[in-house]
Amino acid sequence: MKILLWSIGKPHDAYAKAGIEDFTKRINNYFTAEWHIFPPPKNAGLLAEADLKKAEAAIILTQVQKDDYLVLLDERGKQLHSPELAQWLQQRANESNKRIGFLIGGAFGVDDTVMKRADFTWSLSKLVFPHMLVRLILAEQVYRACTILRNEKYHHH
Numbered sequence: 001m002k003i004l005l006w007s008i009g010k011p012h013d014a015y016a017k018a019g020i021e022d023f024t025k026r027i028n029n030y031f032t033a034e035w036h037i038f039p040p041p042k043n044a045g046l047l048a049e050a051d052l053k054k055a056e057a058a059i060i061l062t063q064v065q066k067d068d069y070l071v072l073l074d075e076r077g078k079q080l081h082s083p084e085l086a087q088w089l090q091q092r093a094n095e096s097n098k099r100i101g102f103l104i105g106g107a108f109g110v111d112d113t114v115m116k117r118a119d120f121t122w123s124l125s126k127l128v129f130p131h132m133l134v135r136l137i138l139a140e141q142v143y144r145a146c147t148i149l150r151n152e153k154y155h156h157h
Contacts, residue, residue, distance in 0.1 A: 001093050003033040005138060006063065007104040008056050009131050011037055016132040023139035030146035031093075035135075036063065040106070049108045057111035060103065069097040070118045073104050073138065075128060077121030082155060085141060086148035088120075102142070104134050 005024070012020050012035075020035070027033040041047070041055035064070055069092055080088060092100055102122075105114065115121070124137055147154035 001031050001097060002099045003027060003031050003142060004068075004099055004101040005033065005035045005135070005142075006038065006060070006101055007035070007131065007135055008038045008040060008060070008106040010039075012135065013132045016136045019136045020139050023136070023143045026143045027139065027146060030150070033142070038063070050111075053106065053108055053111040054113075056106045057114045060105075060110070060114055061117065064101060064117060065099065067098060069100045069120070071100060071102045072110065072114065072118035072121045073102060073124060073134065074109065074115075074121050075123050075126060077123035079123045079125070082141065082144050083148055086145040089142070089145045090149055102138055104131060104138065107131070 011017075024033050024035060038056075038059050041052065041059065044052055044055070047055060089100075103110070103114070103118075124134065124141070129137065144155050
């Protein structure tokens with residue numbers, strides 16, 4: 001199973017980059033994992049919020065394949081404990097999902113077309129975090145889920 005970590009925006013900021021890269025490398029001990037950072041649409045700063053979300057959706061949806069299992073990160077999604085995330089990840093593997101894409105949308109969220117395409121909407125927290133921190137938390141939590149599945153010592157109850 002391949003895990004795709006998708007985000008709209010600029011490359012990883014230095015303060016988060018080392019951690020994101022470290023946890024992504026660790027995930028690769030369990031599943032193939034890679035980041036795809038989609039640059040913002042041209043003239044993003046000049047677009048109205050709805051138009052920006054539509055332009056971002058066009059970029060995102062060209063990357064999502066028909067059989068991909070798309071997970072949208074959104075504060076209104078379902079919250080999971082780390083063991084629940086591990087169980088959820090195992091279910092995706094059991095269902096023979098070839099690619100799971102975790103999507104961090106743009107600054108204003110995502111267009112309805114992306115919401116409708118998502119197979120699951122996941123909330124890391126009711127709090128709002130900066131995009132770079134969400135990338136780091138996402139990579140760490142996916143890694144944590146992998147260690148839980150293997151009964152390794154990283155996760156403590």
